[in-house]
Amino acid sequence: MSRRDARASPASSGPGQPLTAVVLxxxxxxxxxxxxxxxxPLYAYALGLPIAQIGLMLATNVFIAALLKPVAGVLIDRIGVRTAYVMAVLLRTLxxxxxxxxxxxxxxxxxRVLHGVAIALRDPASSTVLAALGGKNAVAQRFAWYQTVKSVAGxxxxxxxxxxxxxLLDDYAMVFTVAAVLSGIPLIVILWGLRGPLVQQLRVPRQQRPPRAPRSLRAALIPYAGLGAMMTGTAYLMANLLPVLAVEYMGLAPAAAGTLYLVKSVVSLTGPxxxxxxxxxxxxxxxxxxxxxxxxxxxLWLLFPGYAGLLAGKIADDVGKAAFAPAWGAVMAQVSAIDPSRRTQSLAWMSTAEDAGxxxxxxxxxxxxxLFGLPALLIVRTFLAVITEVYAWFLSRRPGLSR
Known part of the structure; x- marks a missing residue:
């Protein structure tokens, strides 16, 4: 094969093409x-579900994903990230x-159960590509750009x-139709970009894996997985219920409540x-x-229950998310690099901890x-956030985490 042909061959593509595909x-x-x-959440409320059941429904997909991710990590190591990605996109569109x-x-x-299966396949696959391709010096920045793009789009x-x-006067079926069309587009992107020898090398043959995970991997995995669960759990005490808080509790119109999420697009740009x-x-x-x-x-949401308070609180919350995504990605990459033969499985366990929260x-x-009202919920969330901050400070002093 000539040098020109080698450059044109998909098999010779560098890490940029798979990384670009994952970001897109x-x-x-x-x-x-x-x-x-x-x-x-608004559709569920319109169907008559009480707040407690809405919270349970919103958590169902994450519960299923948390159960399946450890198994999915093993499966992805065998079938490869490309196959797992295609399956996930098809399920998600369905x-x-x-x-x-x-x-x-x-x-x-x-x-939501079916959505959980799609998440279990997609999350470890995307984390594997981001953690393993592109070098160690910019791993946090890769996760940052990935999360920034996702946050802006979200x-x-x-x-x-x-x-x-x-x-559309609350025509939820039309909104779901638009979402389904948008969800199917990434299938073309994955088929185009997630290929080549670097992607194939992420699939580790079973005979090359040691029989047991090293003790150093387990020792690093457990405490940081606990931190991920605490961080995410505290955030999601309000994340999914914020539209209900804004529309049903504070009386904002859906369009006005939607403007709160424009702030996230701006704040997310600080991720890199x-x-x-x-x-x-x-x-x-x-x-x-x-x-x-x-x-x-x-x-802020507790002390200033109005649009201004909602907006200020959303900014603070989104700044925390923008900072956490690259840092957590770097932690996952460091832990998963302890045993490259089990990289996807390690990432799946770390992602499972996030899902648990x-x-x-x-x-x-x-x-x-x-049972106790919105003020009690916000007070509990503040208290848990302080505990999590203390634990993060304590954990950062342990040996094994670089910088």
């Missing part, structure tokens, strides 16, 4: 599910198509959902800067910013809100 897929998928994340025809609460729970989707619901700080200055410093954002946002958050929030 993240943008399109988050745009679609931004529409869903804003519309689904979720949105099914929602168009969902007219009862039981339908919503069934759809905010655009949430804002668009508010506008569409206002214009946080990634640079994590890579070049201090990973430990950036790691604790999310807990700080969780605490400040809770206090995301799953518990809405359920606990729904129960506290229903």
């Amino acid at each position: 897929e993240g943008f399109a998928s988050r745009l679609a599910f931004g529409l869903l994340s804003f519309s689904l 979720v949105l198509v099914a929602l168009i025809f969902a007219f009862a609460p039981a339908h919503l729970f069934a759809v 905010s655009a989707g949430q804002f668009s959902a508010g506008v569409l619901l206002s214009v 800067a946080w990634g640079w700080v994590a890579d070049r200055v201090s990973l430990r410093l950036v790691l604790g910013v999310r807990a700080f954002g969780n605490a400040v946002s809770s206090l 995301e799953m518990a958050g809405p359920v606990v929030a729904g129960v506290i809100w229903s």
Whole structure:
């Protein structure tokens, strides 16, 4: 093969092409599910579900994903990230198509189960590509750009959902139809970009894996997985219920509530800067910013129950998320590099810890809100954020975490 042919061959593509494919897929998928994340709680409320059951329904997909991710990690190591990605995109699109025809609460729970299966396949696959390709010096920045693109797309989707619901007079089926079309687009991107020898090398033959995971891997995995669960759980005490807080509790129109998510698009642009700080200055410093954002946002929503307070709290919350994504990505990459033969499995366990927090958050929030009211929920969230900040500081002093 000539040098010119080698350059033109897909098999000779560098890490840029798979990384670009993952980022583009993240943008399109988050745009679609931004529409869903804003519309689904309101649709469930319109169908008559009480707040506690809405929280349980919103957590169902994460519960299923948390159960399946450890198994999915083993499967992805065998079938490869490309195959797992294609399966995940197809399942995710089917979720949105099914929602168009969902007219009862039981339908919503069934759809969330299917969505959990898609998440279990997609999250470890995307984390594996981001952690393993592109070198170690900019791993936090890769996760930062990925999360920034997803956050901007998600905010655009949430804002668009508010506008569409206002214009279409709460026609939820039409909103879900638009989301389904957007969800199917990434399949082309994955088939085009997620290929080549570097992607194939991520699939480790079973005979090359040691029989047992090294003790150093388990020792590093458990405490940081606990931190991920605490961070995410505290954030998700309010994340999914914020549209209900704004529209049903504070009386904002859906379009007005949707404008809160435009802030996220702007704040998310700070993600690459946080990634640079994590890579070049201090990973430990950036790691604790999310807990700080969780605490400040809770206090603002508690003390200033109006649009201005909602907006200020959303800014604080989104700053914490923008900082946490690259720092957490760098931590996952460091832990998974301890045993490259089990990279995807390690990333799956770390992602499962996040899912555990995301799953518990809405359920606990729904129960506290229903029994004790919104102020009690915000006070509990503030208290948990302080505890998480202390734990992050303690954990950062342990040996094994660089910078």
